[in-house]
Amino acid sequence: MINLELPKKLQMxxxxxxxxxxxxFRPIARKYDKIEHCDTPxxxxxxxxxxxxxxxxxxxxxxxxxGRASDAVNNGANMTxxxxxxxxxWGCIGLMLSIPGLGLGNAAIQAVGTPQQKERFGGxxxxxxxxxxxxxxxxxxxxxxAVLDGDEWVLNGEKIFATSASRGDAVVVWATLDxxxxxxxxxxxxxxxxxxxxxxxxCEDKMGLRVSDTAAIVFTDCRIPKDNILGSAEIADxxxxxxxxxxxxxxxxxNTRPPVAAMAYGVARxxxxxxxxxxxxxxxxxxxxxSINNSTAIQAEVYRMEAELxxxxxxxxxxxxxxxxxxxxxxxxxxCKAKAGRVGNxxxxxxVGLCGSLGYGEELLLEKFARDSKILDIFEGTQQIQxxxxxxxxxxxxxxxxx
Amino acid sequence: xxxxxxxxxxxxxxxxxxxTRESIRRFVESHIKPNAxxxxxAAAAPADFYRQAGExxxxxxxxxxxxxxxxxxxxPISNVLNAEDLGHGDMAxxxxxxxxxxxxxAVLDFASPAQQETYLTPLAMESLLATIALMxxxxxxxxxxxxTTAVKVDGGYQLNGVKTLVPLATxxxxxxxxxxxxxxAASAGFVVESxxxxxxxxxxxxxxxxxxxxxxVELHDVVVPESARINLDMGRLLDLSSIxxxxxxxxxxxxxxxxxxxxxxxxxxxxxxxxxxxxxxxxVADMATELEAMRLMVYRAASRAEQGLAFHENAxxxxxxxxxxxxxxxxxxxxxxxxxxxxxxxxxxxxxxxxRAAALLQGAxxx
Numbered sequence: 127m128i129n130l131e132l133p134k135k136l137q138m139x140x141x142x143x144x145x146x147x148x149x150x151f152r153p154i155a156r157k158y159d160k161i162e163h164c165d166t167p168x169x170x171x172x173x174x175x176x177x178x179x180x181x182x183x184x185x186x187x188x189x190x191x192x193g194r195a196s197d198a199v200n201n202g203a204n205m206t207x208x209x210x211x212x213x214x215x216w217g218c219i220g221l222m223l224s225i226p227g228l229g230l231g232n233a234a235i236q237a238v239g240t241p242q243q244k245e246r247f248g249g250x251x252x253x254x255x256x257x258x259x260x261x262x263x264x265x266x267x268x269x270x271x272a273v274l275d276g277d278e279w280v281l282n283g284e285k286i287f288a289t290s291a292s293r294g295d296a297v298v299v300w301a302t303l304d305x306x307x308x309x310x311x312x313x314x315x316x317x318x319x320x321x322x323x324x325x326x327x328x329c330e331d332k333m334g335l336r337v338s339d340t341a342a343i344v345f346t347d348c349r350i351p352k353d354n355i356l357g358s359a360e361i362a363d364x365x366x367x368x369x370x371x372x373x374x375x376x377x378x379x380x381n382t383r384p385p386v387a388a389m390a391y392g393v394a395r396x397x398x399x400x401x402x403x404x405x406x407x408x409x410x411x412x413x414x415x416x417s418i419n420n421s422t423a424i425q426a427e428v429y430r431m432e433a434e435l436x437x438x439x440x441x442x443x444x445x446x447x448x449x450x451x452x453x454x455x456x457x458x459x460x461x462c463k464a465k466a467g468r469v470g471n472x473x474x475x476x477x478v479g480l481c482g483s484l485g486y487g488e489e490l491l492l493e494k495f496a497r498d499s500k501i502l503d504i505f506e507g508t509q510q511i512q513x514x515x516x517x518x519x520x521x522x523x524x525x526x527x528x529x
Numbered sequence: 530x531x532x533x534x535x536x537x538x539x540x541x542x543x544x545x546x547x548x549t550r551e552s553i554r555r556f557v558e559s560h561i562k563p564n565a566x567x568x569x570x571a572a573a574a575p576a577d578f579y580r581q582a583g584e585x586x587x588x589x590x591x592x593x594x595x596x597x598x599x600x601x602x603x604x605p606i607s608n609v610l611n612a613e614d615l616g617h618g619d620m621a622x623x624x625x626x627x628x629x630x631x632x633x634x635a636v637l638d639f640a641s642p643a644q645q646e647t648y649l650t651p652l653a654m655e656s657l658l659a660t661i662a663l664m665x666x667x668x669x670x671x672x673x674x675x676x677t678t679a680v681k682v683d684g685g686y687q688l689n690g691v692k693t694l695v696p697l698a699t700x701x702x703x704x705x706x707x708x709x710x711x712x713x714a715a716s717a718g719f720v721v722e723s724x725x726x727x728x729x730x731x732x733x734x735x736x737x738x739x740x741x742x743x744x745x746v747e748l749h750d751v752v753v754p755e756s757a758r759i760n761l762d763m764g765r766l767l768d769l770s771s772i773x774x775x776x777x778x779x780x781x782x783x784x785x786x787x788x789x790x791x792x793x794x795x796x797x798x799x800x801x802x803x804x805x806x807x808x809x810x811x812x813v814a815d816m817a818t819e820l821e822a823m824r825l826m827v828y829r830a831a832s833r834a835e836q837g838l839a840f841h842e843n844a845x846x847x848x849x850x851x852x853x854x855x856x857x858x859x860x861x862x863x864x865x866x867x868x869x870x871x872x873x874x875x876x877x878x879x880x881x882x883x884x885r886a887a888a889l890l891q892g893a894x895x896x
Contacts, residue, residue: 127543128606129536130829131838136538201537414845420671430853433846436829437822444825447538461818510811517810520817521790527802528810 143210147217155218158337174226204449208388215392220337229290230254231298238356250295255285263511266309272301277352281345291341292326310368314356323348334497380456383463384445390470390502397477397495431473438466457519464512467503474499553614561618568740582626583656597653605834608896609776616780620883621741623777628696631895632659639761659703662692663892679708685754698730698744718759727751737882768844772830773894775851778887782820785862819854852888859884
């Protein structure tokens with residue numbers, strides 16, 4: 127039965143996250159934006175422990191464990207994740223990304239790791255290192271190499287833009303076993319902090335998301351145990367198998383795109399709420415009385431932003447709902463990321479514009495939200511990559527046809 | 530439903546909705562799609578179209594059994610699903626097919642039992658049409674500031690004013706005329722019968738929605754009995770019609786997307802299909818994304834209405850968003866066909882003309 131309202135259980139998860147965002151993140155958001163480079167903010171440490179205790183460290187609860195009939199509609203881990211992510215992003219995305227134990231690497235280990243690997247690495251804060259100086263969106267072009275030498279893999283190469291890599295306990299690194307074999311030879315490896323040959327060479331100075339560390343890492347003959355590889359070490363030999371192997375790797379993004387879309391939604395909602403409060407102080411009312419053409423320009427701007435935000439929110443919920451109900455959602459995941467990424471950025475920028483000096487100045491958080499939101503239309507697949515995925519899907523084209 | 534908060538977020542159709550969807554889609558394939566272009570050129574629905582559309586029983590569904598209907602509950606969600614499917618065939622014929630239902634829904638929501646009996650019984654028994662006259666011919670038109678007036682006179686009300694874009698007015702047995710009540714802040718509806726003295730009806734020619742036979746209705750000292758006055762909640766009526774029209778637009782936009790996808794895949798330029806170019810492919814991607822968002826906005830607003838939750842803001846966003854995106858999809862539909870899109874051999878120019886109405890038509894599809 128069509129119902130786009132949230133059940134109580136999801137509303138409660140949402141409220142708890144909102145509470146964290148309002149009481150823990152908001153009061154320290156400006157402070158850490160200024161500090162920028164630091165260890166994990168101390169205020170976040172109890173939070174990380176609490177979340178871990180609740181089983182929220184990327185280990186998705188079994189959706190059928192509540193004794194439901196298997197054909198019942200499921201509102202499960204994916205929906206919970208986008209909703210809680212949105213609420214925490216309403217507080218501060220940089221702080222949310224700095225919570226120990228919630229790294230992207232953790233998600234990868236949970237997705238493809240063996241039970242032993244989940245046991246070994248599950249308690250660590252694992253970052254993810256894919257991007258290199260010479261490859262961003264084209265993740266099949268990684269040059270970092272992994273060569274098996276006895277019981278160890280030897281890694282060589284350079285990674286950039288690795289979120290949480292300097293603070294984390296380990297990094298999941300994408301490397302190729304054989305550059306000539308293309309995508310199929312790309313595997314991921316867990317490298318623990320302190321492994322000789324792995325060096326954090328710098329943390330980037332960024333426009334936004336400043337409190338979240340973004341590291342550049344160099345691997346020089348970095349040796350890790352043989353069983354630190356995630357998934358199989360074999361290189362698929364047929365074209366079909368190769369495609370499948372890399373497709374499997376890329377599919378993990380279907381699950382990570384809606385949460386990034388949720389970040390864009392959350393920060394934009396935060397900006398819009400503050401903007402509406404400031405405008406209401408000036409006597410501007412938002413009662414949706416007259417049709418948009420007969421409203422004032424400023425009312426119309428706000429109504430349009432609210433409508434766009436709601437559009438993004440519903441696309442995110444649909445993508446997550448499909449994942450919870452085991453429906454393939456690659457197209458919808460990219461749709462919500464594309465939509466939320468672009469409107470989230472537009473809205474935060476528009477809010478700064480509407481509020482004038484109050485928007486542009488550092489007294490309030492509007493200018494910070496406008497800086498933070500830009501990256502959400504870039505990482506986890508740029509706007510243009512999402513459009514490519516959607517277009518290929520709608521047009522029935524392969525990546526060699528529609529490049 | 531008593532406890533909304535227990536229900537899961539869900540986008541699955543009920544069994545009943547699935548079955549209805551199949552029969553509506555069959556009707557669209559057999560009666561609407563093949564006739565859409567000819568109807569546009571003729572500025573008239575195909576002969577017998579409204580009798581055939583009536584056989585779908587959409588109007589009959591919510592009329593109480595005692596009045597000859599099927600006695601089903603008011604069902605905004607089912608209505609938007611039907612509106613979407615009909616709109617996929619043709620916007621004008623879709624709105625036309627839903628016009629009697631719009632009148633019926635308004636009467637069910639706002640009229641007294643006696644009025645329901647008076648107006649709904651004939652609609653249930655015979656193949657009659659009925660419509661709503663809301664809009665007025667003026668820039669900056671605002672439905673809450675009507676210029677058509679109703680003045681209390683001996684034995685009833687006297688109506689004066691000009692209504693525009695009234696679907697199927699010449700064929701309708703009843704016209705629900707919305708007017709400002711003299712000495713009262715609220716508006717009211719007055720059911721005017723087709724033969725009323727002082728009412729003249731003239732077909733208007735518009736840019737699009739030509740088969741809908743949109744009419745200008747002029748009222749000069751038209752007197753209706755007291756019993757013809759329906760006290761209505763204008764906000765609810767407008768909101769329900771915003772959602773309904775947006776649903777029809779969703780269907781039309783899906784038709785645009787369904788048409789341009791094979792076109793851009795088949796059309797070659799510079800030695801390859803034009804869909805291999807990102808500038809083309811990304812337009813298609815954006816059309817698909819915005820369309821998906823439009824649909825979800827419509828579903829949410831309609832499902833809130835169906836559950837008895839407040840839905841004014843949702844309807845407002847729905848109208849604002851869908852009006853804008855529908856036109857964007859309409860104009861890009863032509864753009865992707867290039868000069869061919871401008872030629873009447875292809876339907877995209879017709880969809881462009883029809884979709885323009887999504888931003889301005891009000892009161893036409895009350896779900």
